[in-house]
Amino acid sequence: MNHGNRSRLIAAIVAGLWALVAAIALAQDEFDHFSTGFELTGAHANVECSRCHVGGDFQVSDSRCVSCHSSFGTVQASARPFDHVASSEICTDCHTTSAWSPVAFMDHMSVTGSCGSCHNGFAATGKPPDHVASSEQCDNCHSSFAWFPAVFDHLNVSGNCVSCHNGLDATGKNPGHIASGNNCEDCHSTIGWIPASFDHFSVTGNCFSCHNGLDATGKNPGHIASGNNCEDCHTTVAWTPANFDHVNISGGCSDCHNGVEATGKNPTHVLTSNLCETCHTTVSFAPVFAVDHDQVIGSCSSCHDGVAATGKDPGHFITAQECNVCHEPRAWFPDSFQHMILAYEPLDHRGNLQCTACHQNNAEPVIWPAAAYQPDCAGCHASDFRSGPHKKHENPDVSYTVGELRDCSGACHIYTDSSMTTIKENRPGPEHRISDGEF
Secondary structure (H helix, E strand, C coil): CCHHHHHHHHHHHHHHHHHHHHHHHHHHHHCCHHHHCCCCCHHHHHCCHHHHCHHHCCCCCCCCHHHCECCCCCCECCCCCCCCCCECCCHHHCCCCCCCCCCCCCCHHHECCCHHHCCCCCCCCCCCCCCCCECCCHHHCCCCCCCCCCCCCHHHECCCHHHCCCCCCCCCCCCCCCCECCCHHHCCCCCCCCCCCCCHHHECCCHHHCCCCCCCCCCCCCCCCECCCHHHCCCCCCCCCCCCCHHHECCCHHHCCCCCCCCCCCCCCCCECCCHHHCCCCCCCCCCCCCCHHHECCCHHHCCCCCCCCCCCCCCCECCCCHHHCCECCECCCCCCCCCCCCCCHHHCCCCCCHHHCCCCCECCCCCCCHHHCCCCHHHHHHHCCCCCCEEECCCCEECCCCCCCCCCCCCCEECCCCCCCEEECCCCCCCCCCCCCC
């Protein structure tokens, strides 16, 4: 084929195609789609036939929106977005053919999801901040016509009773209500406040806040003197039997342990006050955990006689004095005897004398070497006295006697003459001290 013939053939083909397109367009403009039972309205009126009749297939039998508006069909028109409300596939229940939005009207009958799936405060109006704590099943109380009026259903409430029944949002506990927790349901039902089934586990006040003899049964007149913590001994099942707990007793031990109401002191008990707890525990009387000597009203020897309690050992100093004259109730040693009737303390002597240095028989009586001078220094030291160094006066020279200086620590002035009116040498004393190493 030469070049001229080829050009004429191409021109003829192009002219034919334009004629075909013109014929199709004319046919489309003249075709009455209403006759198919599916009128092209709104946005559908401007859609090319081929967008729906893919591949020239005009035998369409499914006129539902979803047959085209789907991501899976042959005709892939705009489908429901992934965040679309869970609903049926009848688009016309809410949308028109003009556009997807705005939504013409909301038909709750076509919604398949729960109320909360839309009414979450984002997709649609949700519960206000002060809404009763509840589940997302709005339809338990509300209708699809309007939020109000609402029919209250306690079964749908997820919060506890007091979240509403706080005296503000709904009726709360009255002023005379028992001190209790806020779990109303422990005693009450959703049908009515009364009758109520009492549950002690919900009570926050102590037993006595009710069991005071007015609101509920209290302690009987013969009850042991005790605090008001009933639960220390009793249970919520019944008053008896009871488990006795000494911790809650407010009276002294002897209020009960008097030998009548409960075991008291036996006949051989140490003479004491009635404060049992100073020596005994509430577990048992014996063994005694400690002896509080402050509660003993008898003398030391009434117990410390070698039988009831440790007594004096065989080598003990022989005395009629009570133990506490030398010993402390904390321990036997160290002892701390003081010579209260003497003007000196033997243990202050330089020689640190033992008791037997004076009490030769290891007993209270003292054997004085010079008994005439007791209890002064000369009573023991008369033989140590030397008159020479103890000049009394001159003209003539005379010395003091041991009787005059029996108290070695006293004064011994030297006078000018026997009139002893003028002191020649003043020696006021003490000239000698018991703490000195020698006279």
